[in-house]
Amino acid sequence: MGINLSQCFIAVDDHDKAIAFYRDVLGLEVRSDVGFEGMRWVSVGAPDQPDVAIVLEPPLADPNASDADREAVNVLLAKGLLRGVIFSTDDCDALFERVRASGAEVLQEPMDQPYGVRDCSFRDPAGNMLRFNQPRKG
Known part of the structure; x- marks a missing residue:
């Protein structure tokens, strides 16, 4: 019996700003846009x-x-x-520069972590923390 991640959820307060960030800055594709009972996913x-989606809810x-x-x-x-x-990501530093250039709030510049990754972090337009890591070689 296998188990795989299918979806995870991130709360956003403005879907249009979130789409612009996740699609235009991070390069993710929009897969669905659904409204129901005055709400939007x-x-x-x-x-x-x-097979893996982030649902902006x-x-x-x-x-x-x-x-x-x-x-x-x-x-x-x-x-x-x-x-x-x-x-x-396969290039933490390049991704950092791209996201920073978008005006996203920087929480941590790229740095090598003792647990084997180089990572950085930002806030999305709604304030959620997003981390980006790259396995360190060696």
């Missing part, structure tokens, strides 16, 4: 990983959530306290 993914994708819960999640998103994702 957009899936994006790397062209060479057709509303901060609280539950039509039955209370107003207080919606406000709490929006506050956490605005503070950048919701979890993001980690991407792998």
